[in-house]
Amino acid sequence: MLELVDVHKVYRVGTFGGGTVHAVRGVSFDVRPGEVVSLIGESGSGKSTIGRMVLRLANATSGSIRFDGTDVVSLRHRGLRDYYRHAQGVFQDPFSSYNPIFKVDRTFDTLRRSYFPQVAGREWDERVHDAVHSVGLEPAEVLGKFPHQLSGGQLQRLLIARALLLDLRLLVADEIISMLDASTRIDVLNLLGDLKDRGLGILFVTHDLSLGSYVSDKVVILHQGRVVERGATAAVFADPRHPYTRTLLASVPQLDRRWEDMEADEERRAAALGDRCLYHEQVGADAPDLGLAEVAPDHLVGCFRDAADATCPGVGATVAG
Ligand SMILES: Nc1ncnc2c1ncn2[C@@H]1O[C@H](COP(=O)(O)OP(=O)(O)OP(=O)(O)O)[C@@H](O)[C@H]1O
Numbered sequence: 500m501l502e503l504v505d506v507h508k509v510y511r512v513g514t515f516g517g518g519t520v521h522a523v524r525g526v527s528f529d530v531r532p533g534e535v536v537s538l539i540g541e542s543g544s545g546k547s548t549i550g551r552m553v554l555r556l557a558n559a560t561s562g563s564i565r566f567d568g569t570d571v572v573s574l575r576h577r578g579l580r581d582y583y584r585h586a587q588g589v590f591q592d593p594f595s596s597y598n599p600i601f602k603v604d605r606t607f608d609t610l611r612r613s614y615f616p617q618v619a620g621r622e623w624d625e626r627v628h629d630a631v632h633s634v635g636l637e638p639a640e641v642l643g644k645f646p647h648q649l650s651g652g653q654l655q656r657l658l659i660a661r662a663l664l665l666d667l668r669l670l671v672a673d674e675i676i677s678m679l680d681a682s683t684r685i686d687v688l689n690l691l692g693d694l695k696d697r698g699l700g701i702l703f704v705t706h707d708l709s710l711g712s713y714v715s716d717k718v719v720i721l722h723q724g725r726v727v728e729r730g731a732t733a734a735v736f737a738d739p740r741h742p743y744t745r746t747l748l749a750s751v752p753q754l755d756r757r758w759e760d761m762e763a764d765e766e767r768r769a770a771a772l773g774d775r776c777l778y779h780e781q782v783g784a785d786a787p788d789l790g791l792a793e794v795a796p797d798h799l800v801g802c803f804r805d806a807a808d809a810t811c812p813g814v815g816a817t818v819a820g
Pocket residue numbers: 510511512520522540541542543544545546547548549706
């Protein structure tokens with residue numbers, strides 16, 4: 500359904516755009532119907548930029564982003580409007596998606612004006628009520644209210660309800676849980692599970708490894724704009740291979756394990772690998788270092804260098820990328 504191949508994003512920064520930030524480097528992955536793919540990385544790793552490029556809120560500098568085979572980057576006017584029938588985003592701060600001086604219903608009204616002007620008022624109201632119900636909210640409790648009268652979780656779910664009124668197939672959910680309290684988080688996560696069961700593909704953007712492991716079928720681990728590891732969530736989390744993923748995982752407390760044991764495990768793994776790079780070992784020292792090598796079924800790793808301009812430990816020289 501959604502396929503990214505070798506996508507790069509270079510931002511121009513500084514006075515007169517003289518400087519550049521290479522925010523996304525050679526990123527490739529796909530999202531299939533009924534699948535949740537988590538994009539995981541620390542702040543500045545390029546997660547949101549990828550989500551924004553998928554939603555055409557930012558343009559890719561190079562590479563291809565395809566939805567059902569159609570190049571999203573080349574979409575214009577009507578093509579883009581049609582794309583948004585199928586692909587929508589929900590973002591971290593639900594309050595910023597609403598105008599505080601209008602009731603929340605207005606977000607539904609604007610959708611009707613843009614996409615369903617021919618639908619009669621009564622039928623539209625029924626559709627809105629059904630959509631609101633389907634995200635676990637009671638229409639009478641949320642419609643007709645101002646944003647400040649509702650909780651972050653309710654606003655987040657209303658945005659998802661709005662997206663569901665379209666013929667939604669892909670949802671980009673960018674840090675949508677971060678600002679919610681614990682009980683609301685579970686509601687929203689369960690809702691994502693329901694959407695997945697209905698066949699939606701979900702790109703779940705998060706810096707939180709535990710959340711990523713909880714909701715997703717596949718994970719893409721990003722570091723400094725490049726994919727360092729990706730694959731089936733169970734495979735990657737049970738046996739992380741890239742040093743960066745291992746460091747990330749080692750920093751997540753696990754209730755059933757003592758901290759010292761986890762540290763000792765990680766030291767053993769690091770010692771066993773020594774100065775090797777699993778990626779270059781498999782694909783040869785001359786391979787471009789933005790690629791990925793399959794180290795187990797449905798489990799791929801990238802070069803083990805730890806920074807964009809660093810030396811690969813396995814090759815012993817700085818490699819292009
Ligand atoms: N509009 C922009 N102009 C210039 N640089 C940008 C722009 N947006 C993002 N960047 C830079 O691109 C890099 C990746 O940013 P991005 O927001 O995609 O990362 P992120 O992983 O989503 O981080 P966070 O979780 O903090 O949002 C960062 O170095 C950031 O400063």
